[in-house]
Structures are given as structure tokens and as C-alpha cells.
Amino acid sequence: MNPPSNLLDEALGLGHGGAMAPLPAGRVVLVEDCVETSGAFVLHHLLKRALSAGEGDGAVLFLALAQPFSHYDRILRKLGCNLSVQRSNNKLHFFDMLKLEFPGLTEGNDIEGGFVELYSKIQRAIEASRSKEYSRGCITIMIDDLSLLEIAACGSIDCVLDFLYYCISLTSELDCSLVILNHEDIYSSEEAPRLLSHLEYLADIVIKTEPLSTGLAADVHGQLTIFNKGTCNRHGHSMNKIHNFHFKVKENGVEYFYPGSQY
Amino acid sequence: MATAKDPNLRPIRTSSSFSRNPSAPSVAAPSPPVPGVKPGPSGAAFVSSGIPDLDKILGGGFLLGSVVMVMEDADAPHHLLLLRNFMSQGIVHRQPLLFASPAKDPRAFLGTLPSPVSSSKEERQRAPGLDPDAKDKEKGLRIAWQYKKYFGERQVPELHDRGEKRKNDGGNVNAGRIAIQSLCAPQCGYSEMDWDMVSFVRSLRAMIRSSNAVAVITFPTSVLSPSFSKRWQHLADTLLSVRAIPDEDKELAKLLTGYQDMVGLLHVHKVAQINTQVPVILEATTFSLKMQKRRSLILERLNQAPVDASSGTSYATSGGCSGSSKGSPLDF
Numbered sequence: 001m002n003p004p005s006n007l008l009d010e011a012l013g014l015g016h017g018g019a020m021a022p023l024p025a026g027r028v029v030l031v032e033d034c035v036e037t038s039g040a041f042v043l044h045h046l047l048k049r050a051l052s053a054g055e056g057d058g059a060v061l062f063l064a065l066a067q068p069f070s071h072y073d074r075i076l077r078k079l080g081c082n083l084s085v086q087r088s089n090n091k092l093h094f095f096d097m098l099k100l101e102f103p104g105l106t107e108g109n110d111i112e113g114g115f116v117e118l119y120s121k122i123q124r125a126i127e128a129s130r131s132k133e134y135s136r137g138c139i140t141i142m143i144d145d146l147s148l149l150e151i152a153a154c155g156s157i158d159c160v161l162d163f164l165y166y167c168i169s170l171t172s173e174l175d176c177s178l179v180i181l182n183h184e185d186i187y188s189s190e191e192a193p194r195l196l197s198h199l200e201y202l203a204d205i206v207i208k209t210e211p212l213s214t215g216l217a218a219d220v221h222g223q224l225t226i227f228n229k230g231t232c233n234r235h236g237h238s239m240n241k242i243h244n245f246h247f248k249v250k251e252n253g254v255e256y257f258y259p260g261s262q263y
Numbered sequence: 264m265a266t267a268k269d270p271n272l273r274p275i276r277t278s279s280s281f282s283r284n285p286s287a288p289s290v291a292a293p294s295p296p297v298p299g300v301k302p303g304p305s306g307a308a309f310v311s312s313g314i315p316d317l318d319k320i321l322g323g324g325f326l327l328g329s330v331v332m333v334m335e336d337a338d339a340p341h342h343l344l345l346l347r348n349f350m351s352q353g354i355v356h357r358q359p360l361l362f363a364s365p366a367k368d369p370r371a372f373l374g375t376l377p378s379p380v381s382s383s384k385e386e387r388q389r390a391p392g393l394d395p396d397a398k399d400k401e402k403g404l405r406i407a408w409q410y411k412k413y414f415g416e417r418q419v420p421e422l423h424d425r426g427e428k429r430k431n432d433g434g435n436v437n438a439g440r441i442a443i444q445s446l447c448a449p450q451c452g453y454s455e456m457d458w459d460m461v462s463f464v465r466s467l468r469a470m471i472r473s474s475n476a477v478a479v480i481t482f483p484t485s486v487l488s489p490s491f492s493k494r495w496q497h498l499a500d501t502l503l504s505v506r507a508i509p510d511e512d513k514e515l516a517k518l519l520t521g522y523q524d525m526v527g528l529l530h531v532h533k534v535a536q537i538n539t540q541v542p543v544i545l546e547a548t549t550f551s552l553k554m555q556k557r558r559s560l561i562l563e564r565l566n567q568a569p570v571d572a573s574s575g576t577s578y579a580t581s582g583g584c585s586g587s588s589k590g591s592p593l594d595f
Contacts, residue, residue, distance in 0.1 A: 035496045035533065041540045067537075068472055074305060074538040098469040147494060151465050155458040183497050189489035218544045249541050 007256035008045065011226040011243035012205060023050060023177040025138040028168055030203035032184035037222035039209040041249050043144055043181050044072070048081045050140040050177075051091060058137025059090070059129045061122055065097045065148035066181075078251045093125045100152045111153050115163045122167070126174055138177055141167060145181040150195070157195055168202060184208065204229055212246070220246045224256070299356030300327065300438050305538045310358070310438050310477055313348030316562035320550065321501065321534055322543060325349075325477045327438055329535040330468045332499035333481040335445065339507030341527040341552060342481040344560055346442050349479050353440040364444040439476035441467075446482045447495075457491050464498050500535035505552070519565060525551045529562060 013024070023029065023046065033039030050060045064072065072094075073083045086092040102114030126139055143149065146160070153159050170176045180199065187196035200206055206227040212220060226243040248255045301309045301323060309324035312331075318324040325331055335342045353360040447460055464480070471478050484492045484504075496502055506528040508515065516522045529550045534543035550562040 035493065035502070038536070038542065044540055071538050075540050078539075098472060099466065101466075147497065148465060151458070151461055151494070154462065183493065186490050186493040186497065189493055216544055216548065218546075221542055221544070251539065251541055 006254075007243070007245050007258075008042075008224065008226070008247075008254070009049075011228060011241075012207075013228060014049070023138060023140055023179070025175045025177055026171045027177050027204045028171060028202055029177070029179045029205045029207065030199050031179065031181045032206065032208040033181070034183065034185040034210065036211040036216075037209045039181060039207070040066075040144070041247075041254050042207055042209065042224075043142060043179065044075055044079060045254065046140070046179055047072070047142060048076060048079050050138075050142075051081055051083075051086050059093065059139050060086075061093045061095070061125055061139065061141045063095045063097055063118075063122075063141070063143045063149075065100060065152070066144045068098055069094055069096060079253060090129070093129075095121070097152075102152055102154070111156050111159050112162075115153070115159050119163060119166050122170075126170065126176065130174070138175060140177045140179060141170070142179045143181065145183065146195075146199075147183045147186050161195065161198060164199075164202070209247075219248060221248050222246070223259075297438065299352075299358055307537065308438070308475075310356075310440070311352050312345070313350075313352030314345070314560050314562065316550075316560075317345075317529075320531060320545065320562065325479070325501065326535040326537055327475055327477055328472050329477060329500035329537060330464075330471055330498065331477065331479045331501040331503065331535075332495065333479065334496075334502070334504035334532075335481050335483040336504070336506050336527070337483060337485050339505075339527055341505040341507065341529075343444070344526075344552065345503070345505070346444055346479065346481060348560060349440065350442050356438075359439045361439070361441045362444075363442070365448050439474065441471075441476060441478040443478065443480045446480050447486050448483055449486065457488070461491060461494050461498070464495060468498055468500075496532070499533070500537065502532040504530045504532060506530065508551075519551070521551070521553070521563070524553045526554055527552045 012029075029046070031039045031042045047060060047062065050058060062072075069083070076083050083092060083094075087094055102111045122141065129139055146164075149163075150157065150160050164180075167178055171178055180203075182196075182199060184196065187193040190196075208225045208227075209222050210225065211222050223244060223246050227240070228243070229240050245256055245258050247257075299310055301311075303309050303323045303326075307323075308327040309318070310327060311318050311324045312321070333342045333345055350360055350362060446464070467478060467480075480499075482495060484495075487495065508522075508525050508527050512522075519525070529552055531545060531548045531550075534545070536542060547564045549565055551565055553561050553563060555561050
């Protein structure tokens with residue numbers, strides 16, 4: 001059953017020809033949000049897509065630093081996806097990292113060691129998932145959210161970036177996709193937003209949620225700007241496209257619409 | 264006309280203003296009501312902030328399991344009003360309370376807590392019973408403070424280990440409250456350690472999530488760098504800020520009704536969204552703080568005063584105006 005495609009899916013290059021495809025493999029998606037407008041709903045949407053792909057088709061590794069499992073479970077249930085079942089079927093590998101601490105706060109080696117351990121856990125989970133028969137689907141790694149990973153690493157941006165580069169290598173070597181949620185306003189207020197510029201450079205798709213310039217409204221919760229590098233049209237020419245539209249978040253889904261076209 | 268009795272008209276059943284039925288079967292079996300805790304939709308539970316108007320604005324109160332942060336104003340101590348009401352509400356409901364403060368004598372602050380309107384001698388006698396909790400905590404803070412030179416950031420995890428023990432002792436039945444005043448203020452000994460402080464807030468948040476408690480943390484944003492200020496703001500589930508109103512400001516007096524009674528302004532930046540992805544959009548986000556009879560705090564939506572006809576503008580605007588449509592004095 002193919003649900004109707006919405007503006008977000010179209011902008012991401014999914015949903016063409018009516019196929020409910022999860023994220024195409026090998027892509028790095030960066031979701032940026034700010035205090036006024038949370039981008040968590042984009043993660044929930046992508047999580048649901050990745051898990052709804054059908055039997056044997058792909059798995060999700062979810063690194064949850066921001067919220068406990070119950071939070072996502074409740075939300076996804078209202079969206080029509082049962083996380084507990086997916087977890088017991090090993091389609092969802094949920095890493096509860098709310099209280100993640102890298103030991104040895106002052107010594108660089110231990111922070112690195114912590115990341116190495118985390119990365120090997122991810123690798124093991126991917127290999128375990130791939131080793132099942134007929135599993136050729138895409139594995140999606142989701143990180144919610146990156147700024148908390150940086151706090152856990154006590155501000156050691158080098159370690160965080162190294163870890164990210166390793167995860168990105170997985171997208172090409174092991175056919176994974178990477179979805180990262182990051183709080184853009186933390187980094188744009190810095191003098192030299194190194195992490196932000198690295199991320200935006202590495203990402204294939206950047207999804208940014210912002211409030212409307214006119215402020216809060218009950219009917220429109222904000223605007224989405226999607227920059228999709230490397231989309232190809234039918235002739236194989238690369239088309240970089242920027243999409244911008246408004247959204248309204250509801251319990252059972254999100255409505256996307258062009259400005260002024262609602263009601 | 265509608266006044267004629269129409270046999271086809273059915274009496275309108277009053278329906279809840281919530282679109283979801285709060286007693287839906289998805290909610291767990293009802294547990295015996297805990298005093299001072301109000302159930303909400305999606306298995307949420309609220310405790311009162313101590314200010315009835317604020318409870319209404321936030322849709323029930325402070326969500327258990329959430330972290331409330333209040334951004335202080337360097338010019339005026341209005342955040343203390345919020346803290347005092349929060350703490351005294353906890354004492355009235357006999358909820359375990361943990362209080363941490365950078366002040367030299369935190370007990371003095373406890374003395375300023377407003378006593379409940381209908382307090383009996385019993386309650387006053389019981390209130391000191393909770394002080395040992397708070398006192399232990401302050402002692403812990405003071406000791407940590409003295410040794411900061413020697414131990415550095417070790418004290419920060421110690422602080423929240425203590426908090427964790429307190430929370431566990433505090434009883435699984437009753438909701439717990441944690442009030443932390445001016446967490447990153449210069450007197451607080453840890454203000455140099457940006458990463459440790461934000462790491463502490465993150466750990467506190469993780470701990471609160473899985474517990475039956477609410478934490479209210481006030482912090483002076485002017486002390487933090489803009490990027491760290493944003494980190495703290497992102498860590499908050501509910502984010503409020505207080506702002507002073509200058510006395511005798513003629514422009515503001517013209518702009519707002521009831522200006523003379525206003526103590527300050529409260530702005531609601533975000534409201535806790537636990538177990539839901541839907542943001543809480545308030546009709547108004549900026550409120551004036553007024554003291555009623557020197558005791559209870561009331562929050563009111565801002566009402567723009569009628570525009571003077573002689574000034575040339577065509578019509579007077581009235582009704583609640585949210586902060587974003589105002590000019591610079593009220594911008595946050």
C-alpha cells in the first residue's frame with residue numbers, strides 16, 4: 001500500500017513512481033533545527049519510513065541521546081509504527097544513550113576510546129543485521145542529537161568529527177544511510193562554527209526547520225528548507241534543488257504545504 | 264428565529280475541549296491519586312508550579328520528568344519569585360524538595376518562602392522537617408564549593424550523585440522537586456567550567472526523565488557565551504525567561520494598561536513536549552507579573568492601552584497582544 005507522497009518526501013527524492021522507498025542508500029542527511037522550532041518530527045518521519053520498508057528490507061540503528069525509548073515509542077505509535085515490535089524483530093537497534101558518559105573526562109584517550117567502543121558497537125549491529133539471509137535493504141543510522149554527543153565528549157570536537165567520518169565511511173562501504181539531527185543555532189552563534197561547516201559540507205541533504213519570520217502561529221508551525229545536493233533528473237544531469245515550504249505538526253502526521261495554500 | 268422550540272434540536276452535549284479523550288484505554292490503569300499530582304493526556308502527570316496562572320498557561324503545570332529552565336534578568340531577581348512559589352508549593356504538598364543555591368546562606372532564602380494562605384500550626388511545624396533535606400544539600404554544595412580548587416570538575420558529578428540519592432530516598436510515591444538557583448552564576452564556583460556545567464545539566468535531565476520529579480533551574484544567560492546559552496536552552500523542556508520593567512517609563516506606561524502594578528515580564532519560549540511531537544503553541548507568550556496583596560503572583564496577558572486619538576493613528580488595538588508584535592521595549 002503506497003501512502004500519498006507529500007512535499008517532504010518529494011523534496012528528498014523519495015516517493016517517485018509511487019514506490020514507498022526508504023532513504024536511498026549511501027546518503028547523509030543533516031536535519032538542523034533551533035530552539036524555536038524543533039526538527040524532531042523530521043527524524044520521526046524518516047524513522048517511520050525506514051521501518052516501514054517491508055520484510056527483510058533494511059534496519060535502523062538509533063542512537064538516542066535526547067529522549068528515552070518510551071518517548072519515541074509513544075510518538076511513533078501515533079504515527080502508525082510500533083517500535084517495540086520492530087525492536088524485538090531486530091529491525092530497530094535502539095541505543096539508549098541518555099546517560100552516556102565517556103569515562104575519564106580530562107584525558108583525551110578515554111574519550112577516543114569511548115567513541116571507538118561506540119563505533120564498534122554500531123559496526124557489530126550492522127554486521128549482525130547483514131548476516132541474515134536475503135537482507136539487502138538499506139541500514140539507516142540515526143543520531144538524535146549531535147550536540148549532546150559533543151557534550152558527552154566534553155567539547156572535544158575532533159573526536160566527534162572523527163566518529164562522524166567513520167560513520168560516513170559506512171555509507172559507502174556498507175551501504176548505510178546516516179541521518180543526523182543537529183541544533184544549528186548553537187553553532188551559528190560561535191565564532192568559528194567548525195562542526196557546522198563540516199557537517200553541511202558532508203551532507204547530501206540538508207533539512208532545516210525554522211520559525212516563520214512573522215513569529216508563532218497556530219496553523220503553521222514553521223518552515224522547512226531542503227537542500228538536496230546530487231539529485232539527478234532522468235537524463236542523469238545533476239540538479240541541486242532548494243525546496244521551501246511550511247509545515248504543521250500533528251499527532252498522527254505532519255502536513256506540508258506551500259505558503260498560503262493551506263485552507 | 265432560534266428562540267422557537269424546535270423538536271429536531273438535540274441538547275448539545277458539552278464535550279471536552281481536548282480532541283483526544285483523556286481517559287482513552289491506552290492510558291495505564293489508574294493508580295491512586297497522589298496528592299499534588301494531576302494527570303494529563305498521554306500518561307503525563309503535572310505538578311503545580313505554585314502560580315495558578317502559570318499552571319493554566321502551561322496547560323496543567325510542570326510536567327513530571329521534565330526540566331524547567333528560567334533565564335534570569337541581570338537587573339532584577341524575578342526568577343526568585345518563581346523559585347519561591349515552586350518550592351513552597353512543594354512543601355505544602357509535602358513533596359520532597361531539594362534546593363541548591365550559590366548564596367552564602369541558602370537557609371535565608373528558605374525563610375522568604377510565602378506561607379500558604381490557610382496554614383495551620385501543624386504545617387508550619389512540618390515544614391521545618393523538610394529543611395534537613397534542603398540543608399544537607401546546601402552543606403553538600405558549600406563543601407563542594409570550598410574544595411573546588413583541589414578537585415576541579417569532580418564536584419559536579421558528586422553534586423548530582425547526591426541529587427540522585429535524594430531522589431531515590433524521596434519516595435517513589437510522591438513527586439519530587441528540585442530547585443536550583445542561578446546555576447552558572449559567578450558565585451557558583453563552577454562557572455569557569457562551561458563543559459562540565461552543561462554536562463551536569465544534561466545528566467540531571469537524563470536522571471529526571473526516568474524519575475517522578477521536576478527540576479527548576481534558573482540561570483543568568485548573560486554569564487554564558489551565546490553558543491552555550493543556546494545549548495542550555497535546548498536542554499530545557501520548558502523554557503521561561505523573566506525580564507525587569509523599568510520604573511517610571513513613560514513610554515511603557517502609555518503602551519500598557521496597568522503598568523504601575525507590574526513587577527516584571529515573563530516570556531514563555533517553549534513548553535515541554537514529552538511523548539509528543541506536536542509543539543505547544545500558546546495564544547500569548549508574554550505576560551506581566553503582578554503581585555496581588557504582596558503575596559500571590561498573578562500573570563496577565565499584555566493589553567495594549569487605547570491609542571490616544573490625537574496622536575493620529577486610526578484605531579485603537581485592544582485585547583491580548585503577544586510579545587512579538589510589540590516594539591523594542593518588550594522584545595525578548
